[in-house]
Amino acid sequence: MNFEQGPIRPPSEADSLFVRVTRNCPWNKCLFCHVYKGKKFSRRTIEEIKDDILAMEKGASRVESYALKLDSSGRINREVLEYIYHREPDLLQIAFWLYRGGKNVFLQDGDNLVMPADQLAEVLYFIKEQFPTVERITTYTRARTAGRRSIAELKMLKEAGLTRVHVGLETGCNPLLDYMRKGITAEEHIEAGIKIKEAGLSLSEYVILGLGGRKMWKEHALETAKVLSKIDPNFIRLRTLAIREDVPLLEKVQAGEFHPSNDDEIVMEEKLLLENLSGTGYLVSDHILNLLEDVEGNLVQDIPNMLGVIDSYLRLPAEERANFCLGRRLGIYRYIRDMQDTERYEQVKKLKKLLHESGQDQNEFLIQYRGNFI
Ligand code: SF4
Known part of the structure; x- marks a missing residue:
């Protein structure tokens, strides 16, 4: 199919259609992040993005015509997917999206609120016009960029169809944000998070367990709990630090400057974070990197259960x-x-x-x- 795709999406967007709005990350300096390293950031033009959406719409129409051919009800079922797999494999992504309901769209890549709000709103309206079944449109953004948008601009995006933004908080600890070259302070994170929620957008904040390493694990857990409790995002999504060969953090490890935590230490950190966290949102451990996937629940009532999962691990013999x-x-x-x-x-x-x-x-x-x- 003739449209661009970016490299990643959050696990919760696995069933979404991906529309690439910008390429790569305009910041691209975080020590732990490999995703866009060596790649230059660029904005795509409205025409390019609309051409992609039109190509996707054309693809969706072809999938629907195959479905009608196989079954007069036009239902997209496994048989249709198999047929497309053999006939026109390029259509599979769109076919799967329709098979899963065709309701969610995720805007790629790393920081789409850099686009002028009126232009992004035009893209959002266009998606809804081409795909009237869409109910949820989400995007990644840096909190610093979101913080620069006015409430009126954020509300305009919500009105145009943006439902949720995914923000990498990573940590609420200022010295650690600085060390990891995140390019933002805890205070800016809080301000942006509150603003996003005030505009009526749903907010997912991502936290990296283990980011403080052995030196800063306590500050990382405590300060992150403090920042999250102030923002009170709709979702807190836990990740665990993984140091790939292509991330700048590896040099710090090799130089003996950063000491990665082991699994037991990370679970202790997770416990400290949860013990100090409050809010009304939902916490999920929806990534394969997390040791305890079932630490999940509503902050109002499930913190004791989540701590119970952690304790059941910590109580095991070594x-x-x-x-x-x-x-x-x-x-x-x-x-x-x-x-x-x-x-x-x-x-x-x-x-x-x-x-x-x-x-x-x-x-x-x-x-x-x-x-x-x-
Ligand atoms: S802002 Fe996000 S995408 Fe950009 S370098 Fe940092 S972690 Fe990676």
């Missing part, structure tokens, strides 16, 4: 914790209870033994291995 961490990272377990499956437990035990015999320290291995997940 050997069991090590077994779980290895099994989880290797994709053998998903939840702690999966260790009760004797076959899987024994499989992990064998792998753990092999790792030990190879002379590798398990914690070091898992810290490195985390980098393979993103």
Whole structure:
């Protein structure tokens, strides 16, 4: 299909149609981020974006005509997907989107509120005009950029169809924001977050567990809890630090300046964060990098349950914790209870033994291995 696609989307946008509004990230300096490194930021013209949306609309019409051919009800089902897979595989992305309801659109790439608000609003109206079934349109933005938009501009975007913005808070700790070259302060994060909510937009804030490393884990957890409690976003989405070979943070690790936390230390940090967090939003651990995927719930009533999940991990004997961490990272377990499956437990035990015999320290291995997940 003749339209551009950016490299990433949040896990919660897996069922969305992706419309690329800008290319890459205008900041591109965060030490832990690999996504757009070496790539130049550029804005796409309204015409380019509209051409993409029209190409997608044409694709959707073709999918619908195939569906009608196969079944007079025109329902897009598995049979239609299979037919398209063999006939016109380029249409699969759009076919899957329609199959999943055709309701959500995600605007790519890293910071779309850099676009003048009236132009972005024009894009949003155009999406809704071409795809009247769309109910939710979301985008990534830097909090600094959102903070520069007036409430009137943010409300204009909401009116045009923008539903939610995804913001990388990462940490609420100022020295850490500075160290990681995030280019924003905790106070600016709070101001932007409150403004976004005031405009009626839904707000997702992302936090990176482990970002403080061994030196700053406590400040990271406490200050992040403080900032999040002030913003009170609709969603808090946890991620875990993974240091890939292509991120600038690796040099700090190799220089002995940054010491990554191991899984036990990260879970302690997560506990401290939750113990100090308040709000009305929903917290999710919706990323494969998170050790405890079932730490999830509403901040009003579920914090004790979430702490219960954390404690059930921390109460395990050291050997069991090590077994779980290895099994989880290797994709053998998903939840702690999966260790009760004797076959899987024994499989992990064998792998753990092999790792030990190879002379590798398990914690070091898992810290490195985390980098393979993103
Ligand atoms: S602002 Fe976001 S996308 Fe840009 S470098 Fe930082 S983390 Fe990466």
